Amino acid sequence: MTFGPSEILLITVAALALGILISLLRLFLGPTAPDRVVALDTVNTIVVGLMVGLAAYYEEVVFVDIAVVYALLSFGATMFIARYIERTKENQEAV
Amino acid sequence: MDGWTIAMIVLLAISIFFILLGTIGLHRFPDVYTRLHAATKTTTFGSIFLIAAVIVYGAFRLTEVSGDNAGSFMHLIGMSIIALLALLFTNPTGAHAIARAARRTGVEPEQAVIDDYREVK
Amino acid sequence: MLTFLMTFIGVFLLYLLMVLGTGDGGTFGYLFHWEELVAGLIISLVAAAIARTVLGKAENTKLFVRFPLFLVYIPVWFAALAKANLQVAVMVITGKIRPGIVRIEPGLKTNLGKTILANSITLTPGTLTVDAFDDREEMYIHWIKVKDTKTMDERIKGVCGSFAGWARRLAE
Numbered sequence: 001m002t003f004g005p006s007e008i009l010l011i012t013v014a015a016l017a018l019g020i021l022i023s024l025l026r027l028f029l030g031p032t033a034p035d036r037v038v039a040l041d042t043v044n045t046i047v048v049g050l051m052v053g054l055a056a057y058y059e060e061v062v063f064v065d066i067a068v069v070y071a072l073l074s075f076g077a078t079m080f081i082a083r084y085i086e087r088t089k090e091n092q093e094a095v
Numbered sequence: 096m097d098g099w100t101i102a103m104i105v106l107l108a109i110s111i112f113f114i115l116l117g118t119i120g121l122h123r124f125p126d127v128y129t130r131l132h133a134a135t136k137t138t139t140f141g142s143i144f145l146i147a148a149v150i151v152y153g154a155f156r157l158t159e160v161s162g163d164n165a166g167s168f169m170h171l172i173g174m175s176i177i178a179l180l181a182l183l184f185t186n187p188t189g190a191h192a193i194a195r196a197a198r199r200t201g202v203e204p205e206q207a208v209i210d211d212y213r214e215v216k
Numbered sequence: 217m218l219t220f221l222m223t224f225i226g227v228f229l230l231y232l233l234m235v236l237g238t239g240d241g242g243t244f245g246y247l248f249h250w251e252e253l254v255a256g257l258i259i260s261l262v263a264a265a266i267a268r269t270v271l272g273k274a275e276n277t278k279l280f281v282r283f284p285l286f287l288v289y290i291p292v293w294f295a296a297l298a299k300a301n302l303q304v305a306v307m308v309i310t311g312k313i314r315p316g317i318v319r320i321e322p323g324l325k326t327n328l329g330k331t332i333l334a335n336s337i338t339l340t341p342g343t344l345t346v347d348a349f350d351d352r353e354e355m356y357i358h359w360i361k362v363k364d365t366k367t368m369d370e371r372i373k374g375v376c377g378s379f380a381g382w383a384r385r386l387a388e
Contacts, residue, residue, distance in 0.1 A: 005103045005152050012145065015111040022118040026130075034127040034197035038134055041189055042121065045138040045182065046114060049145045052178055056149045059156075061167055064174035068181055075185035082192035086199050113301055120308040128358040129315055132344055133304055139339060140301045165246045169237025177233050187338035187345075194346045194358060198317070209316035209362055 009057045044074035099155040106148035114141035126205040135190040222280040224264035231256040296340040316362040322380045329387035
C-alpha cells in the first residue's frame with residue numbers, strides 16, 4: 001500500500017468521525033438544552049468538514065455542493081432552536 | 096514522500112488536533128458558555144486547515160491530470176472555498192444565538208467572578 | 217446605485233467561484249465556459265435588482281468602498297484566531313479558567329460595525345458575545361479569563377484588543 005495524499009485524507013475522515021462520536025456523548029449527557037445545542041452545532045461543523053474531505057477522497061465534487069447546503073441549513077436549524085428555547089421560557093413566565 | 100504529501104500531513108494534523116481538542120473541551124469545561132468557547136473557535140480553525148488541505152490536494156491532482164479532467168478539480172477548489180465562507184459567516188452567529196438563548200433563559204455562568212448581565216432587565 | 221453595484225459584484229464573484237472549472241479549453245481555457253459567464257451576468261443582474269435593499273443598505277456601502285482595508289484586516293483576524301485556539305488548547309489541557317460576563321460600551325453606532333465587532337471577538341482570544349442590541353451601544357461579553365479592570369477603556373482594550381478600532385475603521 002502506498003502512503004499518498006488520499007490515504008492521509010482517509011485517516012482524517014476517520015479522526016473526524018471519532019470527534020463526532022465524542023460530541024454526540026455531550027448531546028446525550030446534556031444537562032441543559034443549550035448544552036445539547038452546542039454539541040449539535042459542533043457535530044454540524046465537523047460533518048461539513050468531513051464531507052469536504054470525502055469529496056477530495058472520492059473525487060466527487062457533488063459532495064461539496066451538499067456540504068455547502070448542509071452548512072446553511074444547519075445554521076438555520078441552530079438559529080431556530082435557539083429562538084425556540086428563548087420563546088418557550090417567555091411563555092412559561094407569562095403563564 | 097514529496098512536498099505535496101508533507102504539506103497535506105502538516106495541514107491535516109493541525110486540523111485533526113484542534114477539532115478533537117474542541118470535542119474534548121465539550122467535556123472538560125463546566126458550563127455552556129465555556130463549552131461554546133471550546134467548540135466554536137477550535138472547529139472553525141480546524142475547518143480552515145482541513146479545507147486548505149483539500150485545496151492543496153486539488154492543486155496536486157491538477158498537476159497530474161490534463162484536459163477535461165482538470166475542470167473537475169478546479170470545481171472542487173472553488174466549491175471548497177464557498178463551503179469555507181459559509182462556515183466562517185455562520186459559526187460565530189450561531190454561537191452568539193446559543194449564548195443569548197442560554198443567558199435569557201437564566202443559565203448562570205459557573206465559577207463566574209463577575210456577571211454584569213444580572214442587572215439587565 | 218452604489219448598493220446595486222455592491223450586490224451585483226458580490227453575487228457575481230460567488231457565481232464565478234461556483235462555476236470555476238466548467239470550461240472546455242475555449243476562450244477562457246478550462247476555467248470558465250463563456251455560456252456560464254453570460255448566464256451568470258444575467259442571474260447576478262436579476263438577483264441584484266431584487267436583493268439590493270436587503271443586502272446593500274446605504275450604511276453598508278462604507279465596507280464596500282473600504283475594501284482594501286478589509287484585505288489588510290484578514291491577516292490580523294487570522295493571527296488573533298490562531299492565538300485564541302492556542303489559548304483554548306492550553307485551557308482544555310490545564311483546566312484553569314476564570315470566567316465572567318462583562319459589559320462593554322465600544323461606542324459603535326451602526327449595526328454593521330456592531331456585527332463585525334461581535335463576530336470578530338467571538339473568534340478571538342477568550343471572548344464570546346452573549347448579547348448585543350439594535351438601539352443601545354452596550355454589549356455583553358462572556359470572558360473566559362477575566363482581568364481586573366477599573367475604567368471602561370481598560371476593559372474594552374482587554375476584551376476587544378485592537379478589534380474595536382478595526383470595526384470603527386471598517387464600518388463607520
